[in-house]
Amino acid sequence: MDFTLKTVQGVSFLSCDPLDRAGGIFHGFSTRLGGVSQGFCAGLNLGYNRGDDPDSVKENFRRFCCAIGADYTGLIKTRQVHRDHIQPVSAVDAGRDLIAPAPWECDGLITDVPGLCLTVFSADCVPVLLYDPVRRCIAAVHSGWRGTAMSIAARATEQMLRDYGCRPEHILAAIGPSISKCCFETHADVPTEMTAALGALATPFIEPLPNDKFRVDLKNIIKTTLLHAGLTREHISVSDHCTACRQDLYWSHRLLGDRRGSMAAMIQLNPTE
Numbered sequence: 001m002d003f004t005l006k007t008v009q010g011v012s013f014l015s016c017d018p019l020d021r022a023g024g025i026f027h028g029f030s031t032r033l034g035g036v037s038q039g040f041c042a043g044l045n046l047g048y049n050r051g052d053d054p055d056s057v058k059e060n061f062r063r064f065c066c067a068i069g070a071d072y073t074g075l076i077k078t079r080q081v082h083r084d085h086i087q088p089v090s091a092v093d094a095g096r097d098l099i100a101p102a103p104w105e106c107d108g109l110i111t112d113v114p115g116l117c118l119t120v121f122s123a124d125c126v127p128v129l130l131y132d133p134v135r136r137c138i139a140a141v142h143s144g145w146r147g148t149a150m151s152i153a154a155r156a157t158e159q160m161l162r163d164y165g166c167r168p169e170h171i172l173a174a175i176g177p178s179i180s181k182c183c184f185e186t187h188a189d190v191p192t193e194m195t196a197a198l199g200a201l202a203t204p205f206i207e208p209l210p211n212d213k214f215r216v217d218l219k220n221i222i223k224t225t226l227l228h229a230g231l232t233r234e235h236i237s238v239s240d241h242c243t244a245c246r247q248d249l250y251w252s253h254r255l256l257g258d259r260r261g262s263m264a265a266m267i268q269l270n271p272t273e
Contacts, residue, residue, distance in 0.1 A: 002174075002237035005249075010034045011044060011067035012249070016174035016237050019267075022133040026117075027267040028068035029127060029176040029239070031249040035060040040259040047121060047262025048077075048099035058098045065117065070268040072098065075117040080142050081105045084150035086159050089116055108141040108156050112164055114271035119264050123253040124243050126178040126218050127265035128153045132166040138267045143222055145190050149197040153222050154229040161230075168230030173223075173237065176265050177250060180242035181217035184254075185209065190216055201225060 011034030035044030041052040065072035074094045079102040086108035109118040118140035125144035139156040160166040191214045194202040205217035243250040251260040
């Protein structure tokens with residue numbers, strides 16, 4: 001697979017090997033291992049709105065950024081609403097308190113400014129990191145099932161092309177750990193919205209079940225929308241980690257509800273390159 005589970009200074013995270021090989025960035029998908037939070041958020045909780053001790057969350061942010069090599073002073077977060085808005089950010093957007101809410105509602109961030117650490121949160125939804133090492137442009141996307149139906153990852157790609165001059169054949173995509181088809185069992189509302197929005201792009205990844213429910217493969221739907229947006233197959237990496245199966249590594253909202261922490265995916269252009 002294209003992902004490696006690493007542990008640096010006691011903090012465990014998943015990294016995407018092709019992004020590492022491309023160089024010029026720091027990135028990672030957090031696990032629940034390596035932080036200082038206690039109680040039902042015990043471990044590396046990076047959710048600033050989970051009811052956790054604020055000082056613990058700040059320390060967790062510092063530890064995770066240090067583990068992946070990023071500068072936490074450049075951290076920029078999403079205030080996620082399960083839509084498809086991707087917010088462009090610049091240096092003026094950095095420097096906020098580590099647990100202050102983001103000033104905009106969005107489910108994606110995009111920039112070509114080195115030193116800004118783009119951050120999206122998940123606990124079953126799909127985190128997606130995008131990187132053009134030629135143009136040196138990055139994006140981070142939170143893609144729940146609603147965002148997946150809206151093709152938010154493909155929209156971020158289109159924004160990279162339109163606003164930053166990227167080329168689709170240069171863009172690398174890392175589709176991170178999330179609930180997988182094995183555990184994402186839904187009622188008809190999810191496949192109905194998927195097929196209404198995406199048609200034949202989605203139908204191969206929706207499996208009807210005998211109990212009038214469905215299993216939906218969000219990761220491969222996202223991969224298909226990225227291919228449709230012009231990315232090459234060899235530049236799209238998909239993690240096989242399921243957040244519901246791997247409770248040793250991740251929190252799952254579907255299994256735990258609100259009594260859980262949150263993971264984060266981060267990407268930052270190296271300011272020294």
